[in-house]
Amino acid sequence: MPQLPTPALPEPAHPEVDSMLSRRFGKEIANYYSGSPLNRVGFLRTDNTFLSLALRHPSTTVLLFKNLEPLLKSPSELATVTFDDVKSVIGDDPFGRPEADTIAQYNSSLYIPQIIFLGLDERKEKEGFVYREHYKGQPWFAVDVTPKESVTDAAEKLIEKVKSEGLDFSKGRMNMSLHAQEAAIYAEARHLLDWNARNPFCASCGYKTLSVNAGFKRTCPPADIANAVTDTNARPPCATRTGISNLCFPRTDPTVIMAVVSADGQRILLGRQKRWPPHWYSTLAGFLEPAESVEEAVRREVWEESGIHLGRVVIHSTQPWPYPANLMIGAIGQAIPEGETVHLGHDAELEDAKWFSAEEVREALRVGTSGLGEDAGSEYKEGGLRLPPSTAIANQLMTAVVNGFASGSPMI
Amino acid sequence: MPQLPTPALPEPAHPEVDSMLSRRFGKEIANYYSGSPLNRVGFLRTDNTFLSLALRHPSTTVLLFKNLEPLLKSPSELATVTFDDVKSVIGDDPFGRPEADTIAQYNSSLYIPQIIFLGLDERKEKEGFVYREHYKGQPWFAVDVTPKESVTDAAEKLIEKVKSEGLDFSKGRMNMSLHAQEAAIYAEARHLLDWNARNPFCASCGYKTLSVNAGFKRTCPPADIANAVTDTNARPPCATRTGISNLCFPRTDPTVIMAVVSADGQRILLGRQKRWPPHWYSTLAGFLEPAESVEEAVRREVWEESGIHLGRVVIHSTQPWPYPANLMIGAIGQAIPEGETVHLGHDAELEDAKWFSAEEVREALRVGTSGLGEDAGSEYKEGGLRLPPSTAIANQLMTAVVNGFASGSPMI
Numbered sequence: 001m002p003q004l005p006t007p008a009l010p011e012p013a014h015p016e017v018d019s020m021l022s023r024r025f026g027k028e029i030a031n032y033y034s035g036s037p038l039n040r041v042g043f044l045r046t047d048n049t050f051l052s053l054a055l056r057h058p059s060t061t062v063l064l065f066k067n068l069e070p071l072l073k074s075p076s077e078l079a080t081v082t083f084d085d086v087k088s089v090i091g092d093d094p095f096g097r098p099e100a101d102t103i104a105q106y107n108s109s110l111y112i113p114q115i116i117f118l119g120l121d122e123r124k125e126k127e128g129f130v131y132r133e134h135y136k137g138q139p140w141f142a143v144d145v146t147p148k149e150s151v152t153d154a155a156e157k158l159i160e161k162v163k164s165e166g167l168d169f170s171k172g173r174m175n176m177s178l179h180a181q182e183a184a185i186y187a188e189a190r191h192l193l194d195w196n197a198r199n200p201f202c203a204s205c206g207y208k209t210l211s212v213n214a215g216f217k218r219t220c221p222p223a224d225i226a227n228a229v230t231d232t233n234a235r236p237p238c239a240t241r242t243g244i245s246n247l248c249f250p251r252t253d254p255t256v257i258m259a260v261v262s263a264d265g266q267r268i269l270l271g272r273q274k275r276w277p278p279h280w281y282s283t284l285a286g287f288l289e290p291a292e293s294v295e296e297a298v299r300r301e302v303w304e305e306s307g308i309h310l311g312r313v314v315i316h317s318t319q320p321w322p323y324p325a326n327l328m329i330g331a332i333g334q335a336i337p338e339g340e341t342v343h344l345g346h347d348a349e350l351e352d353a354k355w356f357s358a359e360e361v362r363e364a365l366r367v368g369t370s371g372l373g374e375d376a377g378s379e380y381k382e383g384g385l386r387l388p389p390s391t392a393i394a395n396q397l398m399t400a401v402v403n404g405f406a407s408g409s410p411m412i
Numbered sequence: 413m414p415q416l417p418t419p420a421l422p423e424p425a426h427p428e429v430d431s432m433l434s435r436r437f438g439k440e441i442a443n444y445y446s447g448s449p450l451n452r453v454g455f456l457r458t459d460n461t462f463l464s465l466a467l468r469h470p471s472t473t474v475l476l477f478k479n480l481e482p483l484l485k486s487p488s489e490l491a492t493v494t495f496d497d498v499k500s501v502i503g504d505d506p507f508g509r510p511e512a513d514t515i516a517q518y519n520s521s522l523y524i525p526q527i528i529f530l531g532l533d534e535r536k537e538k539e540g541f542v543y544r545e546h547y548k549g550q551p552w553f554a555v556d557v558t559p560k561e562s563v564t565d566a567a568e569k570l571i572e573k574v575k576s577e578g579l580d581f582s583k584g585r586m587n588m589s590l591h592a593q594e595a596a597i598y599a600e601a602r603h604l605l606d607w608n609a610r611n612p613f614c615a616s617c618g619y620k621t622l623s624v625n626a627g628f629k630r631t632c633p634p635a636d637i638a639n640a641v642t643d644t645n646a647r648p649p650c651a652t653r654t655g656i657s658n659l660c661f662p663r664t665d666p667t668v669i670m671a672v673v674s675a676d677g678q679r680i681l682l683g684r685q686k687r688w689p690p691h692w693y694s695t696l697a698g699f700l701e702p703a704e705s706v707e708e709a710v711r712r713e714v715w716e717e718s719g720i721h722l723g724r725v726v727i728h729s730t731q732p733w734p735y736p737a738n739l740m741i742g743a744i745g746q747a748i749p750e751g752e753t754v755h756l757g758h759d760a761e762l763e764d765a766k767w768f769s770a771e772e773v774r775e776a777l778r779v780g781t782s783g784l785g786e787d788a789g790s791e792y793k794e795g796g797l798r799l800p801p802s803t804a805i806a807n808q809l810m811t812a813v814v815n816g817f818a819s820g821s822p823m824i
Contacts, residue, residue: 028725034705042701043716043759134758184703191702198651198659199615206613206620216701239610246665246737247610250702253658254666254739288739289454289628290603290662291596291732293446304455313440315727320703325658327666327700346546347455 031319032391036184038119045213051095054139057129063142069169079167088154106221108208111149116142117214142189187322194324205238257285259397263337271353280386283394306353309339319393443731444803448596450531457625463507466551469541475554481581491579500566518633520620523561528554529626554601599734606736617650669697671809675749683765692798695806718765721751731805774814
């Protein structure tokens, strides 16, 4: 299966939502990478007049990415540039003509740097952009400035310029600790840049596709000026053109991740992968399969990886995870009394899975958390259990369990 | 966006789970298309010895599909055939050699009918198949017998034979009303057959891909015997070969669907699409976007489609939906007092959205439900509100709201 999300960013930043939202059932858990302040106004992505005005507005903020790594001011802060800064790479008005014209004049031999429209920051209503009266705020875009094909020179110059200003691209996600709202904006940009980069061809017909809807759709044009195979520029028929196809839209893989509690409610099952540092454990996780409910996926995955049989399963919260395209669905499950024996022989994914006492997990949440491969806090004693940081939903699930999730009593 | 699921099958069949699972928080809602009795033993999909023995075991059950329509005994029952029946189409031992050999000898000019391994029915332990002691039961497979390329004749003969026995392929999902457990098995088969058929080419390099892992993976072989372009059979490098890529695995699109309750808890917001019959309404729904939590997707989608601003959002249950590949995530959301005004001008998706009283919805759930375009029950009075059947999660969400979901009090 694709890479499973691993615990990552070190900063404990899970924004709490307004108390308004939590009147009766306790607070909603807003995990790291969610909580974006932007209004995506997705229905305006097909409107090139909107996109053209928004991109060129003086208030507009642009994030730069090189090979999917964002430009940073510091490990905890994204760097932003203006439209004028990136004009040399993306042109004076990349949204200047209607999308239908861009598709009709498609030429697969031309390289077009990817631009993503991320949304409007409505908190900046005054200085921001106004469109059709209703839609106000500071426009945010992301641009891929990886030096490539026809933009190599312009992109290299731009990169040189920002580096001379003391900015630099991230060196891998383990070295970033963005504040929560910026992390959410970054996650949107990264997920979409990755999806576009990963899908240059049509899975239905094998021909090259074109990014439209400001990065939120890829279309398979019916003709290609670079097409020298036939007399006309026409391509063979493609199923994605005769109806609406999910292949044209960004992919997000639902993933289940679960804290498993023993039948008596006193122990928590954790597992570890071989490549993790010593003493590291986390909750089990895996991809939801076709035609499964979340609860079924949780029970199947836990049985496959650990041999444990679950009874009750309750969904706790969700976390977008942009490496590359996951929706983590966090749950808490309880083993049935006769199903608590660990058996690692079904699926060979884990090196170990075992039961820990609630006390041990509680203590490790206090003193033993960090990003993978980072040091724990000063109270940690060598040999003690190590756990992922609070930015990982795994940590939130374990915390919920030791705090007595959704019940008045301890544990589950 | 891709087609949104529409309310469909008429039969009220949502299996309740064991009371064991519901000790403290009430029953888990197992929606239609979930609740499969099969153990998928997914880790055995790469083991061709297992697959070969399972497919050819005397107890093995095979579902036939033609253009994604299943062979039926009646509108409520799948027809099953034996391995011997389909041998003429899929060959004597399609899993006879290790997967690595099949990939190494890949020839894109050969047509291979799609076979899906669905799982083991462990309830049939006695008469079933046993593998490595742990894995027991009746093996279930699905086979695509659409008459095509090299299997045209054999497939046509097989179809003639089953038709002579009084069986026939479904004529669209509106004409099926499978019992719940069969519906779940059918959903697994349909989702995977559709995914394989929809993705014959590699989105990363544009070359043809090969189905492996008994239908649960598509791989981009490094060489192709039919490749006449180069001296060797080698293909250009492909990113999906140098690491694990999500492109190789089945796609499932997370979708949010939500019952919206007014701030005073007394009204429910419903919407309708233009193409629906008169008086039909349902809950709002839409695709989760990259880098959103479920709650964020629910709030965004409700605002885009209706202008309503939600505060609290609670996840209710999930439903696999195999048309073609959705995970419906059902939620209940509550409007904030100052955010209850309907505005349809943002996104043009709905023809209407409006508030209904709890009483009207409760009555419509009693007398006005059916599949789209079907008649309601005898108590329905013309002009009354029409709603989707209990097999649709939309119905379950509205039912939960009028029954007072997760609270002792009415509504929310």
